[in-house]
Amino acid sequence: xxxxxxxxxxxxxxxxxxxxxxxxxxxxxxxxxxxxxxxxxxxxxxxxxxxxxxxxxxxxxxxxxxxxxxxxxxxxxxxxxxxxxxxxxxxxxxxxxxxxxxxxxxxxxxx
Amino acid sequence: xxxxxxxxxxxxxxxxxxxxxxxxxxxxxxxxxxxxxxxxxxxxxxxxxxxxxxxxxxxxxxxxxxxxxxxxxxxxxxxxxxxxxxxxxxxxxxxxxxxxxxxxxxxxxxx
Numbered sequence: 001x002x003x004x005x006x007x008x009x010x011x012x013x014x015x016x017x018x019x020x021x022x023x024x025x026x027x028x029x030x031x032x033x034x035x036x037x038x039x040x041x042x043x044x045x046x047x048x049x050x051x052x053x054x055x056x057x058x059x060x061x062x063x064x065x066x067x068x069x070x071x072x073x074x075x076x077x078x079x080x081x082x083x084x085x086x087x088x089x090x091x092x093x094x095x096x097x098x099x100x101x102x103x104x105x106x107x108x109x110x111x
Numbered sequence: 112x113x114x115x116x117x118x119x120x121x122x123x124x125x126x127x128x129x130x131x132x133x134x135x136x137x138x139x140x141x142x143x144x145x146x147x148x149x150x151x152x153x154x155x156x157x158x159x160x161x162x163x164x165x166x167x168x169x170x171x172x173x174x175x176x177x178x179x180x181x182x183x184x185x186x187x188x189x190x191x192x193x194x195x196x197x198x199x200x201x202x203x204x205x206x207x208x209x210x211x212x213x214x215x216x217x218x219x220x221x222x
Contacts, residue, residue: 031208041197043154043212056209090153092210097203099144099156100210 003027006091006103013081014111021076021106023091031055032074033100034066035090043090049074081110115140115202117213124190125221132216134183134200142203143176143183144210149196192220 006023013019025032033056034046048056049068063079074091091103116135124130134143142161146154158167160176160183167174171194173186183200197215204211 033210041148041215041217043199043215045209045211048209050208094208094210097142097205097208099159100146100154101156102153105153 002104004091004093004101004103006089006106008106009104010107010109012109012111015081015083017081018077018079019081019108020078021089021091021108023074023076023103025072025091025093025101027093027095027101029093029095029101030071031094031096032068032071033092033094034074034076035092035102037088037090037105039087047074047076078108081108083110086110115200115211115213117200117216119216120214122216122218123221124194124218126190126192128190129186129188130190130218131184131186132198132218134185134213136181136202139180140176140183140202141180141205144201144203145174145183145185146199146201146212147196148199148215152196154199190218190220192222194218195220 004025031050033048046060047066051071052068065077068074088105088107090105092100094100144159145157148154158174164178165176171188175184197217199212199215201210201212
């Protein structure tokens with residue numbers, strides 16, 4: 001059983017398109033996150049939700065909108081995709097200040 | 112804001128040799144977590160250190176938290192090809208359970 005699963009694994013799309021990435025966790029964790037990893041491997045937090053409530057919203061363009069229908073799901077919708085959005089996006093979950101469990105990532109390529 | 116710096120950025124190691132990667136902060140860290148990301152993979156939790164001067168071992172890996180809680184190190188003995196990957200240190204802050212990563216050390220092993 002995959003603890004944190006995200007889909008799709010790969011996403012290739014044209015500039016200007018809108019796309020979504022889905023994430024689900026079956027660990028019973030209260031908090032879920034989206035991280036962006038750039039080409040230099042730097043991992044930066046974008047958003048976090050705790051029990052469906054937005055807790056962290058880093059400096060991210062408004063084109064990125066997270067949605068958490070319940071505490072086991074956190075989706076990421078991106079409008080008007082730009083070349084600079086190309087990266088690997090990781091979903092993660094945790095319980096309080098314990099370790100994070102990451103999904104396998106979505107490699108987004110904008111052409 | 113506070114940054115967690117990791118050195119070196121890259122580490123080329125001969126199989127069988129030992130190496131150490133370091134994590135430094137200008138301010139006191141509340142805790143430190145270490146993650147490993149294999150090429151093409153996702154970050155996987157290795158360990159958490161909380162106490163000043165704490166040392167923990169996992170087989171060939173030794174993790175240490177500095178006395179002043181401003182630095183941490185990961186020492187790997189008798190490096191194997193399975194040790195290839197990027198090792199990240201990270202601090203988790205109470206506010207929002209935000210995990211902030213260092214830049215990572217990319218380890219390449221020469222057989």
